[in-house]
Amino acid sequence: MPYIDGFVLAVPNAKREAFIAHATTFDTILLEFGATRVMECWGDDVPEGKLTDFRRAVQATADETVVFAWIEWPDKATRDAGMASFMKDPRVDGAGDMPFDGKRMIFGSFSPVVSLPG
Template identity: 80%
Template structure:
């Protein structure tokens, strides 16, 4: 079964096009290093919760949207090796043109326990 890295970030609405261009560049590097798929999702229906929610989790401001992303890897070993390569690749270094505040990103690695169909 695959391995998943999940991410939630807040992106200023004014940076949407810049974020997509940034994601195309960085996501291609994940694929180069073994990921099988990368999905970037711009928040469309992200309600405020009573106790917690996606917006609070990343301290999203009123002029920001929540982006939910994931990277699919064939297995954890490929992910660990691929992420190590990514973290050491100079192309992955954050620059002044970063379209979001990486300090407010939440992320984690997940081992699937169920996948439908199949």
């Protein structure tokens, strides 16, 4: 079963194209290191909740959009090795500033328990 890294972040609307370029660069490197799929999804219908929601979770402002992203890996061992290589890659260090506030990004790694069809 695959292994998943998931992310939620707030990106300034004015930096949408910069975010897409940044994500394309980083995602291509992740694929080189063993990821099987990377999805970066620009918020389209992200409702406000009564108690909590995606916008509150990342403290998104009125001029930001929530991005939901994930990386699929074949397994945890490939993910661990791939992320270690990614973090050491000079292209990552030399990529410049992120077009979002990384301190407000939420992330985690997950083992799927249901996968359909599958």
